[in-house]
Amino acid sequence: MNKQEYLEKRKALLAEAEAFLNEGKLEEFEVKEKEIKDLDEQFEKLAKAQANMNALKEPVINQSFLNMNMGDDGVMAKNEPKTTADEKQVYLNAWAKNMMGMVLEGEEKEVFDKVNYKYRNEVQTTQQHAVLIPETVVEGIWREAGELYPILGDVRMTFVPGDVTILKEENSGDDAAWYDEATEVADGSFVIGELNLKGCELAKNIPVSWKLRKMAINDFVAYIQTLLAEKMGAALAKAIVAGKGKPGSGDTFKAEPKGIVTALEAEAGTPQIVEFETLSYDDLAKAMGKIKSAYKSGAAIYAKSATVWNTLATLKDNDGRPLFVPDVTSDGVGRIFGVPVKEEDAVPEDVILIGNVERGYAMNVNENMTIYTEDHIKQRYTDYMGYAIVDGDVLTSKAFAVLRKALPSG
DSSP states (O other), X not given: OOHHHHHHHHHHHHHHHHHHHHTXXXXXXXXXXXXXXXXXXXXXXXXXXXHHHHHHHSOOOOHHHHHSOBOTTSOBOOOOOOOOOOHHHHHHHHHHHHHTTOOOOHHHHHHHHHHHHHHHHHTTOOOTTEEEOOHHHHHHHHHHHHHHXXXXXXXXXXXXXXXXXXXXXXXXXXXXXXXXXXXOOOOOOOEEEEEEEOOEEEEEEEEEETTGGGSOHHHHHHHHHHHHHHHHHHHXXXXXXXXXXXXOTTOOSOOOOBOHHHHHHHSTTOTTEEEESSOOHHHHXXXXXXXXXXXXXXXXXXXXXXXXXXXXXXOBOTTSOBOOEEOGGGSSSEEETTEEEEEOTTSOTTEEEEEOHHHHEEEEEEEEEEEEEEEETTTTEEEEEEEEEEEEEESOGGGEEEEEEOOOOO
């Protein structure tokens, strides 16, 4: 029985079963149902048998056999078969050697070429200088960047290729109400908006001397990872705080993620911003009151180190008691009103950002980090350019509040 015969027979049985069911003949229907199931099972067995037969027609040489040595007398040597190393580890070593200008051979060259050939096809580039960073190194870069810049570590980052559209609440409308049978239910005013994350190119070039490249492979990987985490992380953290967003007509700046402060400043009347002459308990309490209650859990206070220790740590309530409670177990350096305080260099001077970054801000990595290399022979150094495509924007301004020092009048 071939596939066409199977389909024709099944179609006929289905027609008979449906006719019995429409006539209410349940027993006859159940008989036909069993015949259909038996037919499906029979065809499945035939298909598997045919697949097995096709597989038997192709000779399969065991890799262990290929790894054994054959003696001059044609007798297999008694050495143990070589085991193939984990491909990810092979690629990590191959990538590091390539970055260090070493020649790749054998399995390392094969794995390196295969991975980057696939990558270049996926991102539609033929540039030989584009090299995919190993997963373990990329994960280390993001992890280390999040440790260096807490606001970046708090963002719930996604890694979806291409443009991303996220639904967000524009207007939650009124709460539900109670009605009787005679009263018509009122229309709600709930409004859903869209947040479109496209792609902003982020790049950082790191020149490394050839003398410095002669370090051990593990040390070199750690060195490059830390540099990229520091430099790329700094740009991303600054973008989350005060990125300009997409340029409009007449703007000369390059596209970058829109920052929280930028979004709050653009609102009519800036309702989420509190200005102060000298920061007081009342100013801080007022700012906390601007954050919607649902976002209080998970919120944090972000400020530069000088602002944390010179301003927040010395702040007292109206009875003269310190507001700041040192607490290194809170994923920060202390707490105010029970909210963790975190040192964040990306926040401008004389500005304090309060909010729930995980729930109030969205960031997507359209294209994960890669490294481009370029050798400068006469100068004896190599450029390592980290490159990624990232975008981010505020989901809801009600998750944030900003305290900033008022500009002098006049």
